[in-house]
Amino acid sequence: MWAGAAAVAIAVPFYLEGFWLQAGLFAMSAAVGAIGIALLTGSTGQLSMGHAFFLAVGAYSYVYFAGDPAAGGSHGLAGLGLPTPLAAVLAVLTAGVAGGLFSPIAGRLKGAYLGIATLALIFLGQHLLFNAEPLTGGYNGRAVPPMELFGLVFADSPSLVVLNVPFGSLERLWFLGLPLVLGAAAFARGVLRGRPGRAMNTIRDHEIAAGVMGVPVARYRAAVFVLSSMYGGLAGVMLALVFQRTVPDYFGVLLSLDYLAMIVIGGLGSIGGAVLGALFVSFLPQLLTRYSDDLPLIAEPGSGGVSPAEAARILYGAAVIAVVLFLPGGLAGLLTRLRAAAGARAATLTRTPRARLTPPPAPHSPSPDTRS
Amino acid sequence: MPAPHDDARDPAPLEVRAVTVRFAGLTALSEVSFTVAPGSVHAVIGPNGAGKSTCFNVLSGVYRATSGSVRFGGAELTALPPHRIAALGVARTFQNIALSAHQPVIDNLMLGRHRLTRAGFVSSGLRLPSARREWARHRARAAEIAGFAGLGDHLDTPVGLLPYGVRKRVELARALCMEPRLLLLDEPVAGMNGEERTEMAALIGAVRRGLGISVLLVEHDMGMVMRLADRITVLDFGRRIADGTPGQVQDDPEVVRAYLGTSAGQEDM
């Protein structure tokens, strides 16, 4: 089954047109960012509405580290001209450092309080992006130097044809994005299943108990925040590579909210859920726009009815509500349930299913066993 | 008393000296002093609100003492945050169960191993062999402790699905997983029925026999306290009103007045 999935993933760029590849790449970047938020919100119970900032840090630092100072031309934009893979790694680390700088807040606040506090990052970040022109290019942003790995440039030129299919930047980036997403997901899973994951869950469920069991709570909160900002940074780098341009406007509150929507729709607390949610939220508007001509509910652009963009927003807002109301485990939970149902039908009464509590771990839900 | 070992992890005396804790307009502990001898079971009793849990909270770093000192081994505990105190081998259970209800028993127990294990974000994320080896080794010990506490059949059951009495035992097992030198038990049998109480008391006795660690016990079940404790400190309104062997304390008129109400024997209901 895994081999089949791998084969499909590899075949995609040979068959799908640019639009789909681009949508897929955006979704991959979103998935990485969403995994970061899932670690923070789902597993540690911390809310962040400022993650767009870390995407910006990742994207802009990559451009800065990789940007050729000589090629800045009339704009005179600063750059270090480092090899691009190094620049990408440094960009992720820089996002981590930025998250670390916020740790006095991230370590001490929790839940919705932290969520609103992180809004500051967005506004501060945008202020910096607009004003630090030599670094960021200001309002217009900067062009992104294409990644260059083992001699392969992830851009449209020099042209490359594989198996008779012209391989432009999107096709090439596909093969960069895929391993990055898989790696990011595997790493997060390892963290969650390992020692840090248990500590994180306990911080979410019972902060004091965590401390007494030897978990340095504030340091852990800060560390998870840093890790999650590094995921944000990586998502930013990927986004920049796909975009080929970074602009400050993009990294606003709406982007951050999208990420929260992703993890809720996907199912809080699970890595697979984050990825599913990312796919849903990033593909929905693209699909609706793309097929707007054929969808009955959606009006022609400009005709005054509900436009595809609006329909997409309403649908995904409604999806968030619907998940909270009817689907506590999100899409991931739904999949598990469907699979369990299918499994139960296939296998007869040979096994008893492992006991499971119905609602998934939810941040800050009072544990049912507190007798006060 | 178990035969003393020559081990760095041997229990050290716990010396509580003139600890005072004040909350806005209220003195929860005032100038309380007592010493827990290494390897002994020391009970702290007293009426509700006497400051017993507050005392535990100071010992485990959850509250900061207004003044006074707590020394354990060579360390001054009042200056340390909870996780540093845990690192010294001080483990506790909670009066109100504080487990992760959605996690299986084994994960709750493995949290107790936190201080003894090293795997960080990177080695766990990358699943390095060192992290996996460490996990296997400590899981085996956690399973052993679970077996000891009679939880062997529940390892994979989410804690929230277990009956109250079993959860209380998970709490104890989690504390044991810290391989403590000093174990603080806050009302370990509250809310249990007679049978469960007997069971828990036996468990505590076995812990003390097998591990030889010091146990500080808060409990209202006087029968159990009298049977288990080597020494008892009695608090009332934040002040120490008595300190001595069970026999001495039981007959102390002050204690009878403030706490027992009648002679202690009757409380074994």
Place this chain on the structure above:
Amino acid sequence: MITFLELLLNGISIGAVYALIALGFVVIFKATEVVNFAHASLLLAGGYLVARLQPVTGFWAALLIGVAAAASVGALIEFLIIRRARAGSHTLLAIATIGVDIVLTTELTRQIGTEILALGDPWGGSVVHLGQVTIAETRLVALGTAAALIALFLLAFKFTGWGIAMRATAEDAETAALMGIRLGRVSLSAWAVAGALAAVAALFLCVFPTPGLDRSTSLAAIKAFPAAILGGLDSTTGALAGGLIVGVTEALMSGYQNQLAFLGRGVGDVAPFLVMVVILLARPAGLFGTRETARV
């Protein structure tokens, strides 16, 4: 000096409007422990109705209907979503309100389209001269209204049965029910009140110094977040203090932005958030918020 006073007065008066919005968050938070991210859309809804109705019914009737309608929208959100999702955690519910906000705001901006709607208020563009300082009349009215409403709620929370019921429910719904408190009514009333407050705030956000209500009006509500949280999410006084701090900071920083050029242009927008971060560093629960004291 005149400029300073003028900026200060301006800041205080716009701060009063922020305080009204923040008060809406506080009411809901106190009653349900939910941070209501849909507040901005309630505000837009209230303002929109007032603007649409006032040509037909006249200003005061339109205002009344608008306030009532926003209250019903709030109540409806509670009835359809919050109530049904009661089992969920508060963080999850907060995220659900983000979903509500997205749906409502999208639909309302679609309705508003590209228009700039006047609210038809009786104060118009008149200004009041206080010595050499001038200030818009609307702003003085806003200040007075906000002060009165906030005082009212402060007292209500502390002393009325409604206030006690609300706080009890927030803390432990089941036990509140055991006390005979009707949870549905409490939480419904909180959301309705928040909706009404949002409509009043919308009025003052859209009158004179601003040209009117349009699709971006709800963005102004974002500034009420730092106001609510730096005051303390569960504190009525905090809402007032937070609103004023945000308003004054913003006005002063924008007014003196030429002198503050080294901080970058447009620092007035960031300033409230900076102040918020600084205050949270010192007091994680805000200026007047109750610090979580857990007992174990």
Place this chain on the structure above:
Amino acid sequence: SGKATGGEPATGGDGVRTGPGVTADTISLGILTDLTGPYASFGKSLTQAQQLYFEQTNAAGGVCGRKLQGIVRDHGYDVQKAVAAYTEIGPKSAAVPQFIGSPMVTALKQRIEGDKMLTLPMAWATSLLGGQAIQVTGTTYDIDMINGVDYLAKEKGVKSGDKIGHLYFEGDYGESALNGSKYAAGKLGLTVVEQKIKATDQDMSAQVSAFKDAGVKAIMVSAGPRQAASLVGVAVAKGMDIPFVGSNSAYSPQLLGTPAAPALLKSFSVMTAAAPMSAPIPAIQKLVSDYQAKYPGQPVDSGVGAGYGAAMIVGDALKKACESKDLSREGIVKAHRSQPSWEGGFGQPMDFSRIDQPASRASYVVKPDKTAVGGSVIVKEAAVSDLAKDYQVPVG
């Protein structure tokens, strides 16, 4: 795989070389607009006017025997959506007669140039100049402001040594405009007092206080209509009796329904390269009546003229390209760039042959008017000020 063929130019049966977006009977034109974001009203007028042009042209036989067809995509002023939309419709479009948003165009600048896609941005920042394929129509924001300052000096009594205020948006638009006012101020011995704001700022009281404090004699406005209304309203209420001059994007006829209307009518004027819809120019009058016939009840704002004009520019480029039997994208761009003095009957001629210069340097001065079509009337006919003539436009 279906992807194995690229979009290489080919020659059709009629001997016309064709490229992407051109088939035997249609020419597809990409329209990347904002119908749900902050510029939705503008985007709607632009798009409808362009549809009107396509309809009229098709009714008259189309171009090169082919019908024109618009592929409309709404990006809601979101860069990512714009990039995605361009990726989708780029391969099937021959040119882009409307692309709203300078951040969006800037983000795709390299790709547009690489694709050689004739693109008409509906933004007038100087940063968009300098490419072969991207054609900024009319003046740029800085030229308008230079003409505006010149107008203040010549007709509103602003003189050397005075201070003038400039309220502007952060970003290309505001900063281009600020460049212009600063240049003109420098030449005329004026000082510019700057106030930068964001699109989300609504209440301009603090800014008015600052301007008043500085004692400015006039204020330039390069922000949105809301901010202009608030600024002018507050300033007039505070007794500042000075002229206000806005960029073309700072005004919208909807403002005349707000409490700020009297103040705007009294003291506000706007610099624009395009003649207002009320101008007594036959082509414009015809457009207005055609538009009103097709879209009854819809406002006829400046977007109608701008959109129709842009569609016409692309249409003319296509016609010229057809003459040289080359409807490939290069062919279209080449044909377009071969016109040093294009005149669509809408007022000022434009020069499309210089990629580093605005197409025109002449601005009208118009002022709000409740009764006029499009809500504004001409105060002063289009003219190039002396200052603007010598002004060196920064490029890119």
Place this chain on the structure above:
Amino acid sequence: MVATAPPAGTGLAVSGLAVNYGAVPALRGVSLRVPAGSVVAVLGANGAGKSTLLRAISGTLRFHRGAIGGGKVSWSGTRLSGLAAPAVVARGVTQVPEGRRVFARMTVEENLRAGGLGGGRRSAAAREEVLALFPVLAERAHQRAGLLSGGEQQMLAIGRALMARPSMLLLDEPTLGLAPLMAARIAETVKEINARGTSVLLIEQNVAMALSLASYAYVLEVGEVALEGPTAELAAGDEVRRRYLGVGDPAAERPLDGSAGRRTLGRWRA
């Protein structure tokens, strides 16, 4: 005391009650009676369904995703099952929840006011009575309830419930975690409350205390009534003594040290 069944229509009557949490049955066909003016105890091990029984009476099952599957509850002839909690309170039946559950962030005073919200108008008089019963609450009136000790909280919880002036009080393990003296105080209080005419349904782990307070007792086992009878008989019978009092149980008498068969835990060496 006499333990004959009271005439139908007075007191609390539970008949054939079945309760499920989702698919899990917690009570099956439970019937019991609390005659007006009496104290009746329900005993049982952890998880027997005691709290579930009270939840079914007080209308709070829905907070635990539980539902009544059959049977009915009535009070003085009016049906309670199916009513929401506030409606039950309005009919004079009030529950003190297990684990006290005081409103931690509100003051003692405010907790008491909250208790009076659902009841009648005479809350000032009720307050007087409660403070007379628990003087410590008057002393702590302005302290936040969460900062009270366990016993103080229990008194507050009972006091708060009395603010509604109930004619029937449901008590769920009121001595949970209380010191012996405090438990005795609570027992006294229960007697006093009963003496003032309030019927009491008492759930206790402290069997001896429960038997001394109540006139009649039921023993629940895995969701069913396993045993019932006048307390005097139950206390004398071997079965209850052995099962719930730990008396006569060899395990309880077993010396704690050096017992045979008990697992042992050795030190860990890393």
